[in-house]
Amino acid sequence: MTMLACDNAGMTAARVSIQTQDFDLSAEIAALRAGDARVGAVCSFVGTVRDRNEGDSVSSMELEHYPGMTEKSIEAIIDKAVERFGIFGACVIHRIGLLQPMEQIVLVAVTSAHRGKSFEACEYIMDYLKSEAPFWKKEQTEQGARWVDARVSDEQALQRWAY
Template sequence: MNNRVSIQTEDFDVAVETAALRLVDARVGAVCSFLGTVRDRNEGDEVSTMELEHYPGMTEKSIEAMIDEAMARFDIFAARVIHRVGLLQPMDQIVFVAVTSAHRGESFQACEFLMDYLKTQAPFWKKEETPNGARWVDARVSDDAALAKWGIKAANA
């Protein structure tokens, strides 16, 4: 699969994406995936919508570099990252990360690495609509700590 990264407004089908990724290499023995959805609450407040913005070109390049790093660190065959942008509702799918390898351990680690990297380093901006008005979502200290366990200092720390 040459299309490792997709930034899109439209929804995606997890089963279709997983099946396509499995076809990349006949040696695949494990597929690990993560699916993130929009929550209806954050920081104690109700969230009615979330709007995501990105910098076209820069975002894809950043995620491609992150996948290259995962390929170098872990014995994996392929990876796929889909991230939605635009206006989203609670329960909407927002991010999909999937990784294939011969065995589950490498897939689990690479998937977690990619998600930790995405949460802190990918250039996305999130704005939530709450009863108190709109607010931008800041990076969490816990996300920076998760990235640090891979030996990477968060650029926004």
């Protein structure tokens, strides 16, 4: 039987899984909302590996993380989203290891009473995940391997949450 990262049994508000294996989007969302009749909205985001970046062809991407620290960082981001948006639950699954173009990298899923808060919380979590969670990405291109630098646009995205 497959363990679901988003299983809300005994769940407080946050579930985080850093894993090498792929995830089943439908199963994870069903697990997150299971048994909670308050849920009127579920919002999810799935990020995938692109085959191009900065004009170059990308044949693979390797993701690394800081074990223990990464999970704590993401849990803190989710805790802030729960407080700020009043969401019922959230789940973040982030894959590590060697990934190919079109493979899933990340899932952010959020439940709330209404769609607006779910959309906002999902974006908030993803924006902070991109900028603050300790992950490192290395792309394999025709020119060789290169580490992916932080993007100014990711840092700028955080500014809208500064209020």
